[in-house]
Structures are given as C-alpha cells and as structure tokens.
Amino acid sequence: MSVRRVISGFIYALSGAIGVLAFIYPFFTPASSAAPLGLAHGQDAPLMTAALVGLSVVALLLELQGQTISAKTVAMLGVLVAITSVLRFIEVAVPMPGGFSPIFAPIILAGYVFGSRFGFLMGVFTLVTSALITGGVGPWLPYQMFTAGWAGLTAGWLSRIMHHVSRFTFNAPVAAYQAPGSQRRLTLDIVFLCLFGFAWGLLYGVIINVYFWPFAMGPSAQTWMPGVGLSETLSRYGVFYVATSLAWDVTRAVGNVALILLLGAPTLRALNRFRRRFYFEVSASA
Amino acid sequence: MLDARVWVLWALTTLLTASSARNPLYAAVLLAVATVVGTVCAADRAQRVPLSPLRFAALAIPLSALFNGLTAHIGDTVILRLPDWLPLLGGPVTLEALAFGAINGLTLTVIFSGFAVFNQVTPVRDLIKLTPRAFHEAGVVLSIALTFIPQTTRSLKRIREAQAVRGHRVRGVRDWLPIFVPLLVSGLERSMALAEAMVARGYGAVADQEQPLCRQGLLALGLSALFGGWLAWLFLPSWRGIGLGAMIAGAGLIAVVVWLAGRGISHTTYRRRRWTARDTLVVLGCGLTLGVTLVPLPLVNRSTLYYSTYPSLTRPAFDPFVGLAMLGLLVPAAVNAEGQADSTRSIQSEAIGGADERLGQETEDG
C-alpha cells in the first residue's frame, strides 16, 4: 500500500512539475534555442509544450482512472458534467462581465465533497465536453484540461486538510448542521473555498496566457535580445498579462468567489446529504 | 464523409504547418485553404464556433502588431519615438516590429481557422468514439454527459417554472439557489438510477479499482523521463540530444501504459466505419504538406518558411513548391467531403434558445 502511495505521489509531483515548468520556462530559456524539428528559431516550442502538458494530463488520467471506475462514479460524473456544461451555455448566452465562467465553482465544490480523484476527472471531462459542444477544440485544450483537472484535484486535497485542521467537516452527521455553532464551522469551509476559487480563477488565466504568450511573441530570437535577462522577460510578460487579461481574470476570480459565497453552503449540504445516502461505496480517493 | 481521425490529422497538420511557416505569404495560402475547406465541407452553417475566424483575425492581428510594436524596439524604420523614461514602452516604435506582430497575429488566425473548420465538420459523438480503449470509461462519461444535456436543460426550465409558482422571482445571484440545488440533486438522483441500470446490464464495475502496480511504476518512469528530458533540453544545451531522446522515450512509455490499460478492457464496436478512398486521399494530402514542410528535400527551399522583418522590411520569399505542397490540405474540399449535420451542436443552439426563452420570460414577467 505504501509503495503505491509513493508512486502515486511521484506521478502527481511530476505531472504538476511539468505544468509548472510549462509556465515558467519562457523566463529561463537561454537566448538561442534550436528547434526540435529542425526548423529555425524554435517556433515549435509552444506546440511541444502543449503536447507535454497534454501528456501529463493523460498520465494523471491513467493514474486516477485506475483499472476501473465504478458505475456510480461514471454516472455521477456524466450527469454533473452535463449540468456544468448547461451552465456554460448560460455563460455563452447571457453576457457576463469579463472572464466569468460558472464552471469552476461546481468543479471545486464537487472535488471538495467527493474527493480529489472525482474532482480531477470532473474538471477534465467538463472542459472536454464544453469544448466539444461549443466547438472550442484547439491547441489550448490541454492547458484547459490541465488547469481544470488540477483545480478539482487540489479541492479534494483541501478538504482532506480541512478535515485535519478543524474537527468539523461537512462529513459530520447531519445533526452537526443543526447543532449550535455549526453554521460558523461550515463558514470556515466556505471561506477557504472562496479563497481557493479566487486563486484558481486567477491561476487559470495565468496558465492560459502562458500558452498564448509564446505563440504571440513569436520566435525566441526576437523575444530575447542579446543581453536580455530574467527581469526583462518577466516585465515583458507582466505587461503582456496586464494588457491582455488581468481584468478578465480578476472578474473570473471574483465571479468564483461570488458563486461560492452565495451558493456554496447549501450546495455543499445538498451534495453531502446525497453522498451519504448513495455514495457510501466509493473507495478511498487519491 | 470523412473519418474523424482523418480530420484530426488534418487539423494537426494545419497547426504544425502554420506554426512552421512564419512567412506571411504562406500564411495567406493556408488561410485561403482553410476557408475553402470550411466553406465546402461544413454542412451546417448554424453550428456555433465561439468566434468566427474573421472576427478573430480582426482582433488578433492589430492587437498583436500593436503589442509587439510597443514593446520590441528593434528595426530600422522608425515611425515614432516614445519617451525613454517609460518602462518597457520607451524607445522607438518601428515598422518592423509592427509587421512582426502582425505576422504573429496572422499565424494565430490560421491556427484558429483550422480548428474552427475541425470543430464544424466533426460530429461530437464521432469524436467521443475516438477515445482510446484505455479511456473507454471516459468515453462513457462523455456519452452520458451528452445524453443528459438536453434533459438537464428541460429540467432547468421546469424547475424555474416550479419555483415561479411558489412565488419565486429571480432578481439576484442568490435567487439562483432554489433553481440550482434541485437541478443538482435531482440530476444526481437520476445518475444513481442510471448507474443501477448500467450495472443491471452488465456494465463492468460496481466498485472502483486501482491499476496494477507495474503499470503505475511504468507511468512514473515515463513521466520522469519526460520531465527530465525536457529539463535537459531547455537548460543544458550540450545535452540537447539526450534530452530529446529522453522525452521521446518518456512519451513512448506513457503510450505503452495506455496500450496496456486498453488491453485489460474487452470491448467491441457495433458500428464500424470503413476506410474509404477519400480518407486515403486526404491522408496523402496531409502527408505531402507535412513532408515538404518538415523534411529537407532537394529542389525545395525550406528556408523560405522563415521570414523575419528584421532588421528591415524586405519582400518575403516564396517557393512555389512549398506553396503547392500546402495545397495538399485542400484535398477534403476537393473530394467534396460534406461534414455531417450534427444534432449535438444544435443541442447548444436549442439550449441557448431555451435560455433566450427564459430571458424573454424574465423581461415579460418583470
């Protein structure tokens, strides 16, 4: 059991590391980088990065899917993904400020209640389904899947942490909800989830921009002029980010917070009741 | 109607070729090709893509040009000079920089339109069928999701009406709660009924199971190779070759694990699509384009693929052979491969129509 745990840990760490590296490598790449496919001036670097991120998602999928997923999990994932996709339609149909996307809050809440494995799978599948339905399949998809998956995954970890930090969790019996003071403790869950939602809202934007930046900036020979150092690259990226998407990402982050704040507690309660009624069979999640 | 895999190949070819061809002339050729294929093959014009390629171009090219012009200060032809004390922006704004940015935008537009065509011509269910055997369950999840989307939309409408009947008005975000929670809970309850039905029909697992240890180990190994190789390739110039090799090995290992996982799943296919001559032709066309772009061949001047506006603007070079090779991507239009009218995409327009109806009700009610 512990060997398995160690290997699992490795897989998470490596997968996450690939994601992080995809994010920060432009800041560190030396001035002259040859291209893998023999073409001049490293134009394929962003494609390769996308492929690598895609592979890391595949690896995590394999790990979390395991040998089999139970029929209950499959059915629940399917239905929840459907519900979240319908919410995405609302996003498309009704003009919302900025980058507000109603799909992150459900993914984070589901990961929080049902575990990190469920959260990861839900994140990945939601993005795939929305992409298929809205015609948004493209080289940005691996990044979207990666981010949404990790949002769900870490939400599951957060709930484990909360379990240890405060003895109340939403896992407590129903009487705990009605006990005096329980509202306060549920609020603790909500507060952390809000912070979480905010962080991932921003992070999503940052990561997607990372994908976009090398494309937009073109070959490295122009991006890094001779003698350009890390700070210069960072500042250029900073400008790029501010110019293109900070406002967008802040509205997304704030939107997540609003959703979780206003709808989170009752949703958590409803999900938890459901979980106790039906889902008792789920094996220990990753 | 082409096989979905062929379209995937086509889209990827467009992606690779567009990324490799920094030359605006080639980019224009590719854009024309994508537009033609899109016009000929996309059956249902009503299918939605988030943004039409034209609008994307209108956004991407000027923005990119502007951004590059303002931040990169190299080039010979100076248009204006910004005060030097401005951080990052200070310095000469040159035509070359603007042009470079514009070319970047053009490249992005080509990639975008390639995928726009892809999204329009492939029916969603066909794409789901493409999932490798190892991810068979993922395919089932996606199928269920697609099946339940229309039901969920109807449910949403019904719940909204039910709440209106008890006096509920939607005024703020908080008011979505009585609509969202029943939607969620009844959806989940229905998913349990579905799970029961699936199990009763012999669908594999009643309980979750983890993968065998050896496979897990291989996966970890593959990922390590991938990561290590990439690190080496990025940061250790002298070890570049080894890094590349490690990455390929890592990717290979992961592919092996995928294959192994697939072997454990027994599954047959009811509808088998036969490979037609059209499919082969399109594959050949893509192969031609890729081959000429990536492989050094005699008579072909691949260096024309790269074009730099620096230090000063020059006329971009154009090799007719390369240009012709890019027409290899035109084959789908040539064989007149009509995309299938996709009922699933119209689900979205139906759902959005539902949303419009709701909005209309809202404005009517209050």
Place this chain on the structure above:
Amino acid sequence: MIHFGRLTYTYPGSHHPVLAGVTLHIDEGEFVLVAGPSGVGKSTLLRCLNGLVPHFTGGKLSGSVSVAGRDPVAEGPHTLSRVVGFVFQDPESQFVMDRVEDEIAFALENAAIPPTEMRARVEEVLDLLDLVPLRDRALDTLSGGEKQRVAIATALAFRPRILVLDEPTSQLDPQSAEDVLQALVRLNNEVGLTVVLAEHRLERVLPHADRLIHLAPPSVEGGRGEVLDGPPRHVLHRMDLIPPLVALGKELGWEPLPLTVKEGRTFAEEAVSGLRVQVSRSNLRPEALKSETALRVRELSFAYDGVPALRDVTLTVSPGELVALMGRNGSGKTTMLRCIVGLLRPEQGQITLAGEPVVGWETADICRRIGYLSQEPDDLLFADTVAEEMAVTLRNHGLTGSPPIAPDDLLERLGLGGLAVSYPRDLSVGERQRVALGAVTITRPKILLLDEPTRGMDYPAKRELVRMLRKWQAEGTATLLVTHDVELTAQIADRVVVLSQGEIIADGSATDVLATSSFFAPQVARLFPGTGWLTVEDALAGLSALSCGG
C-alpha cells in the same frame, strides 16, 4: 426456477429488515405480478433476482436466492445480466446513448460480443419489441412508452430467460402503459419469457398474470408482514387494496372472482336483472355554489410555434367544486394549466380569478391565489427541512409575519405532522408530493390546480390524497384536477371536462360524462351500463336500494 429461501435483507444504516424470511418459488414461463403498498419491499425483492441487492445497494442479506441455477448473491449483477434482464421505473434515466440502435448495442459492446452476432441480436430485439420503425430515432424524441420498450429491448439483448420490471408503467400515460403491457404479455406468451412485474395498477395486468405475490406491510403490533403467494384469484381474496371490479366481486360474493369487465358482465347482469334501475348517484356532494365563479377561463387560445394547442377554450370552476380535466396526451390539458398560472401567455382570451382578470400578471402574483402542483413535485424541493419549504414560500410572497395558515396546522392537515424537521428528499414519493402541496398551499389559495397528482401512487397514498382534496373542497376551494386516472375521477369529481386537440368536447357532471363515455368509463360503469354508477360504493348502495325497493 426462481427460489427464495428465508430471505432476509436490511438496508445499510437501517435497523429493521425490509424483507424478513421470505420464501417463494416461481416456475419457468410464469407471468408473475408482485403487488403491495409503496415501501414494502417489492423493489428490493426484485433486485435480489439479479444481484443488485446486495452488490449495488450494500446492506446485509441472509437466506438464499437461486435464479435459474445461479446464485445472484455470490455471482453479482455482471454475470446475472445474462440471465436476468431488468427494466426500471423511470424511462428518462436508463439510457447512455442518444440513438435507439446504439443504446441496444451498448450493453453488447461492453460484453465484447462479436460484431456479427451483435447485429443479429439487435435486429432480433428490434423485431420483438416492434421497434424497427424507430431504430434510427433519437431517444429524446420518443414517448415514454416507446422509451420503456427500448429499455425492455436493451434488457433482452443478452437473451435472458427472465425479465424483471420494477413499476415500468407508473410514469406513463394509460395508452403507453397499455402498449408496454401488451408487449410483455406477448413476450411471455410467444417467447416463453418468465416475467416478474411489480405494479400498482393491477387492473390491467391481472387477467394475464399466472401468479400474484402480495407483500403486506408489517402489522402495527410489529409482526412481520405476510407474503401472500398464489394464483391471482386466491390472493385477491385476502388483499385489501384491490381494483374496483374485484372489490365489488368480493363484496357481492361473485365466484370465480372476475378479473376483467368481460368476466364480470355475466354477474352484473344477473345482479340487476329484473330490477328497475334508476339513474342516480348515491354519493351526496355538497351543492356547488353556482352564483359565483372562482376561476373562469374564456375563449382561451394558445399556440406553440404556430401549432395550436388550445382553441377558444371556455371553462368555469365554482368554489367548492372539483372539476376533472381529462383527455389524451397532447390534448392541451397541461398547457391550459400553465396559461392559467401565467407561465404561458395566451394569444387571446381572458382568465379571471374571483372576477379579477389575470392575463399578463406575473406568475408569482397569480400564485398567491392559486396553488399549482405540477407533474414533478420534486422540482420544488430544495430546502433542508419540510418546515423550511413552507417558510420559503411565505418569504417569497412576503407573508412571513402573517401566514394565512399556520405552517404547523398545514403540516398536520397534510399528514406530515411529525416530519417538520425531516429532509424533504429523504421522504417517500407520496410524502414528498404532500410537502410540495404544502409549499404551494401555505398561502391559503381559494383555487387549486393539480397536474396528474396520482401518477405512480399506490392505493393508500391515493386514498390520502382523496381525503385531503375532499377536506379542501368542503372548505370551499375550487379545484381543477388534470388526470388520466378514471377511478380517481369517479371518486371525487363533481364535473368532468374532456379536451381533445385543444378543444372542449365534453363538459358535464361526472355521471353524465363518465358513465356514457366508452373511453373514460370506470370499471363499475362498464359493468353496469346505463345506471350512472361510477364507484363501488355507488354500485353497492344502488343494488341494495334496488333489492330493498322492489
């Protein structure tokens, strides 16, 4: 072939076993009907046949189950799916794919059946269930009955020897239910499939059943519920909740007990032969106040996308009157209700509530005066407790400080007295409906609109509903009830209105419309044509009056 030996099962987290010491035997080729009130364990019993209990549900099981020589408890549903096909209650939640053929093939694909054999089986099953014209259709576009037939087809794809169905027709309208049952009878007769069917509405199935198993609820003293098992006529003698025809037969001592109207006709003619029959109704109904109308609909017209759904409909309901609105599927009944509450805006016509025209009002305002219960009461429930549900409605209408009726009183009246702090979704179907009813009647409306309230309900729950409606009626509430259930209408309706293709084709007292219609006549009316008797009570009273009278 199927054998239960002292089967005892307890659900996880529960203290009392739902099945205790059940011993049964079912032979091959029999058509078995399993009856009993809700919650008594019919579904559980059925799920033991293919191993869903205990593999899917968990819990503790003791005793033995043997199905065609196999042990479901040991082998599990995966293996048993080849021997036992299972069809569930909700046609909406059984499908993974979007087309009929693909859905049938899904199970076969997962079992890795070779493609040629798959094709053969799919064709076979499509023929068996008469689905060939529907094979390319999207499942979304099918009616409930057609969907259930597809569900049966998927269950039969593995060529099982036993077909188990858990209330397959409870969500369907009568016509679709009839189609499904006919398909089952055909499968049983021609293919020799053993059919085990759990049903509430016994009247349709009784003539075809070889055996009736009745699970009785545990008695009040705590004794175990009895399991009655045998040929239908024997078991019916010992059951309480039975179709009107059978109840009448029991009362009047008709032997052998008639199961169909045809069988009952000879007895009925004997009973009334030589007696002069007066057309009368024994049930006294409170005189409806004709002077004022609570709800008036005048020349209402509505069309969906240009397709007319209501044409010039005119209807009135007086206080204290209960009007039943009947008609085939798609005749416009639900559309009318939705126009009345303001969910749809009619193209022309006027709707007045106690004299006030309400067309164009917001639904929320209209529903202060009308209580509307839709077909899916679950759509309403989202709060944590039953009491909270009522409070939400009060809050919505701004009546929290001064509720028109005290919530506790309303709960008592609805029979939910002890459930004020229960989570609504944990309750039974009947209880949930009553919670929803409470949520819409907390404003003490003078008008009540009910859309198919008895769908999927068992007899006891129906009786409860009738009791409540009668009480409301006595208080002066005007009720408009949309239903397919003829027996229910016979019991409580004062007037019956029949809609067809958006037009009213009949509007008169219950006796006039039901007794004379060939489609909508209840069993008693069919037995005794021309008497105007609609319910068992009517017939008994009428016959005794006749025999006394002369």
